[in-house]
Amino acid sequence: MSSSPGVAAPSPALMRRVVFASAIGNTVETYDYAVYGFLTVVLSKLFFPAQQPGVALLSAFAVFGVAFVVRPLGSLLFGSIADRIGRKPALVATVALMAGSTAAIGVLPPVASIGVWAPILLVLFRLLQGLAAGGEYGTAMTYAAEFTPRGKRGAMTSRVQIGSVASLLLAAGAVLLLSTLLTPAAMASWGWRIPFLLALPLGLVGLYIRSQLDESPEFRALEHRTQVPASPVKESFTAHWRLIVLIFGIAAFQQVGYYVAFTYAQTYLIRLGFSQSQATLATVISIAVAVVLVALGGPLSDRWGRWPMLLGLSAGTFVLAYPLFIGLSSAKSLGAAIGMTVLLGVLPALYTAVAPASYVEVLPARVRATVFAVGFALAATLLGGPALYVSQTLVQATGDNRAPALFLMFGALLSLIAALFVRRATKRVEDAESAPAVSERSPEGV
16 A cells, blocks of 8 residues: 555455444444434433523533533543554444443433532543543544545545444434434433444444454554554653644644534524424434435545645535524424534535544554544544534624524634645645655654
């Protein structure tokens, strides 16, 4: 492969296994987060019943964001494991922790049964979810990309990304089905537990598949050249801190767009007066369209280049976000709500297809997993995690239903600025890979 001199190209059968093994962990991670997001209205009544409805909803959103607080810690832990010991051990550990903590939420008694311990335990399990998620995404994308020639990385990583988006569809579909089949009382009593408990079999499948695969060829090459870093965390922050900032910038729109368009939109529609099943249906259709767009976006980035697509998609969102929220907030019929929800998700879906290969290609293999995980986790913590809370707070503080567009525009602007530096950073890595005798310890500027 071009990125790994001396390493034979893997067979198509191996590549299919690599994609599935990488995608299944992302599927579990995003499914776990999405289930909580889609059930926020129900959970707010079970775990924060003494508060006013609006305050209870904000409290439930705050607990959603708690998982993101520890993501940087998880990125340091699992990113370091991936760069020091190997990508595979990190992938096995993250999927096991994620699935276990999510299933635990599914058996958690509400506040009516155990009092204050209910929200305390909810926060604890969300923290464990966040710890695992901090290392999952970056390590999985790194693992998949390191099996792939540079000219095909967009297609490969977008296939892994499909797992993340499809898991939103799975989560939303499960909530929609239960909301349709069960009465509101049954949903509040026991139905809400089922989506959380489904994480356990998903996690066991992912654990088995990942345990059967070998290490990535680029990490094996680093081992062969004795270039595995002794302290990837220290090296990342001293020699590559600019790249951490760059990853944060690229990830800004992915994080904000992902959670605003595909998670908050459901709650937003409910607040506009649509029923939970109607709002979830609109979200399901939007996510289904997004799956197709993600599948198309990665290969297009191989053909057109990452840099122009990152620029165009983030700039387009900055211009169109407010008009889209005007249309969404004005929707009176279910058809109009579905149409505007789909349109809101188009550019974020395409962006999330292009970004993964971009992260990998601006980073040297030596500390790739750590820098990727840290930069992405910081964006998740500061932007993705608070997305639901900030969006709802903007509405309540301003009285303007279009206010969430401002947060979406902010994320797009950060990524637009970061995209200006992607081409130069990618060129530096390409030059380093074409001259393997040169040590990768030298600082990587942006």
